[in-house]
Amino acid sequence: MVSAGYRVFILFMASTPYSLFEQRAGQPAPAEHAPGAWRACRALLQRDFVLAWRRRGELFLPLLYAVIVTALFPFALGPDPELLARIAGGVLLVIVVLAMLPALESMFRADLEDGTLEQWLLAPQPLALLALTRVIAHWLTTVLPLIVVMPLLGALLNLPVKVLPVLIVALLLATPLLVLLGSVLSALAAGARRSGILLALMLLPLAVPVVIFAAGAVAAAQSGMPFIAPLMWLAAALILAIVLAPLACAAALRITVEA
Amino acid sequence: MSRSYLPHWMHWLGSPPNFYRFAGALRPWLIAVALVSAAVGLYGGLVLAPPDYQQGDAYRIIFIHVPSAWMSLFIYATMAVAGLVALVWRVKLAEVIAMECAPTGAAFTFITLVTGSLWGKPMWGTWWTWDARLTSELVLLFLYFGVIGLYNAFEDRRRGARAASLLALVGIVNLPIVHYSVQWWNTLHQGTTVDFLDPARSSIAPSMLWPLLVMALATHLYFFASLLGRTRTGLLSLESGKQWVRAVVDGQPAQTTGAPT
Numbered sequence: 001m002v003s004a005g006y007r008v009f010i011l012f013m014a015s016t017p018y019s020l021f022e023q024r025a026g027q028p029a030p031a032e033h034a035p036g037a038w039r040a041c042r043a044l045l046q047r048d049f050v051l052a053w054r055r056r057g058e059l060f061l062p063l064l065y066a067v068i069v070t071a072l073f074p075f076a077l078g079p080d081p082e083l084l085a086r087i088a089g090g091v092l093l094v095i096v097v098l099a100m101l102p103a104l105e106s107m108f109r110a111d112l113e114d115g116t117l118e119q120w121l122l123a124p125q126p127l128a129l130l131a132l133t134r135v136i137a138h139w140l141t142t143v144l145p146l147i148v149v150m151p152l153l154g155a156l157l158n159l160p161v162k163v164l165p166v167l168i169v170a171l172l173l174a175t176p177l178l179v180l181l182g183s184v185l186s187a188l189a190a191g192a193r194r195s196g197i198l199l200a201l202m203l204l205p206l207a208v209p210v211v212i213f214a215a216g217a218v219a220a221a222q223s224g225m226p227f228i229a230p231l232m233w234l235a236a237a238l239i240l241a242i243v244l245a246p247l248a249c250a251a252a253l254r255i256t257v258e259a
Numbered sequence: 260m261s262r263s264y265l266p267h268w269m270h271w272l273g274s275p276p277n278f279y280r281f282a283g284a285l286r287p288w289l290i291a292v293a294l295v296s297a298a299v300g301l302y303g304g305l306v307l308a309p310p311d312y313q314q315g316d317a318y319r320i321i322f323i324h325v326p327s328a329w330m331s332l333f334i335y336a337t338m339a340v341a342g343l344v345a346l347v348w349r350v351k352l353a354e355v356i357a358m359e360c361a362p363t364g365a366a367f368t369f370i371t372l373v374t375g376s377l378w379g380k381p382m383w384g385t386w387w388t389w390d391a392r393l394t395s396e397l398v399l400l401f402l403y404f405g406v407i408g409l410y411n412a413f414e415d416r417r418r419g420a421r422a423a424s425l426l427a428l429v430g431i432v433n434l435p436i437v438h439y440s441v442q443w444w445n446t447l448h449q450g451t452t453v454d455f456l457d458p459a460r461s462s463i464a465p466s467m468l469w470p471l472l473v474m475a476l477a478t479h480l481y482f483f484a485s486l487l488g489r490t491r492t493g494l495l496s497l498e499s500g501k502q503w504v505r506a507v508v509d510g511q512p513a514q515t516t517g518a519p520t
Binding site: 193255 | 346394398401402404405408409412413414418419421422425426429430433
């Protein structure tokens with residue numbers, strides 16, 4: 001008896017466009033065909049990883065910033081462990097959001113300046129897919145180190161150990177959502193002559209509900225209440241954003257690149 | 260081309276010199292009716308309407324607070340629609356209209372927050388609270404600031420207008436959140452009182468409802484008058500090299516395009 005899941009899998013594989021799995025038929029792709037979308041995305045990911053590796057020293061700066069700001073809180077509020085434990089979850093969320101901002105601003109600027117974005121617009125692959133790939137590469141290189149460092153930052157602020165997994169899961173759901181929203185805004189602001197704080201001004205209003213739900217989950221876990229509902233809301237928003245944000249980002253890139 | 264057919268008239272209106280003249284003719288009338296209806300509404304609200312059984316006379320700030328709140332949402336919707344027209348159909352006039360909406364909308368949102376704060380101190384005992392309605396209205400203010408900031412960060416005014424229009428469209432999701440916040444969440448802010456779809460079901464006294472609606476009319480007319488004035492100025496600076504602008508500056512009557520019918 002074929003299970004329902006296997007049937008869904010077969011239907012999905014049968015409905016994917018040929019270009020996504022050009023090797024399926026067992027023939028090499030003809031020379032005049034453009035590379036399929038999957039190959040283009042893999043190439044783009046590889047390029048972003050190589051570029052990130054070349055400036056790997058720069059990737060430590062947001063981490064250092066997060067650690068220093070985390071250390072500022074006990075200096076500002078006094079070292080009372082109970083107070084720190086109460087505010088730790090929310091403070092760490094805000095610190096991650098703020099540490100993400102500088103890198104988010106320059107997501108597309110370098111490629112706009114050297115003409116790569118124009119090639120994206122001319123490419124046969126869907127622009128939204130390329131934008132989504134850039135978002136994934138950005139999250140992996142810039143944001144994931146911040147999340148990895150969370151246990152250390154939690155220890156600095158006396159975060160209760162039982163809350164740490166919930167905080168990590170909330171960040172794993174919230175930060176891709178913020179990077180997706182930030183990609184749209186970064187694409188819009190890439191052509192502006194002086195960005196500065198502009199991206200923060202545009203992103204933070206949209207980040208308010210994300211922070212509310214993530215902090216809600218952490219606070220619920222800290223007081224022993226069920227915390228799954230805010231995480232589900234975050235997951236739903238993330239799924240919506242994965243589908244819709246690349247399309248908006250593509251529209252924004254088109255606006256930015258046309259002279 | 261006959262202007263008595265609405266699409267033709269709108270196409271005629273899309274040309275900057277034509278809109279400049281049309282707006283200049285319409286604007287004084289809108290201001291006049293806005294001033295008269297504001298006077299009537301304020302008299303009805305501050306003098307004629309009875310004191311509230313719970314709040315006494317302190318409730319009368321409602322006649323500023325609620326119309327401003329309605330305008331803050333209406334102007335954002337107008338900005339988003341104009342931005343959509345600008346992005347999809349590349350209408351130059353729509354770009355100017357969308358960008359000129361933003362400062363007025365931000366001002367109304369600010370007035371809403373300030374008058375609400377002044378009302379909250381005697382009624383709730385606090386200048387501010389983080390409930391859903393107030394928080395989403397504050398987010399709306401930040402969205403307005405974001406649109407204004409993004410538009411002004413570009414050297415090419417038309418590109419800046421298109422980028423800011425996309426941002427306005429992204430933020431449109433906040434509008435139903437502001438409107439339905441008092442139904443979806445447990446808020447300190449009062450729930451839905453005026454029901455537009457069925458006015459008889461509104462839980463506000465008729466003697467208070469009519470000044471409120473008159474003030475809403477006044478603020479709408481003021482906004483349209485302000486928008487027409489700002490758009491005229493925006494068109495002058497956008498088209499500053501053109502012949503028709505030079506004619507306006509030299510004091511000659513503006514030449515309009517298309518056969519008047």
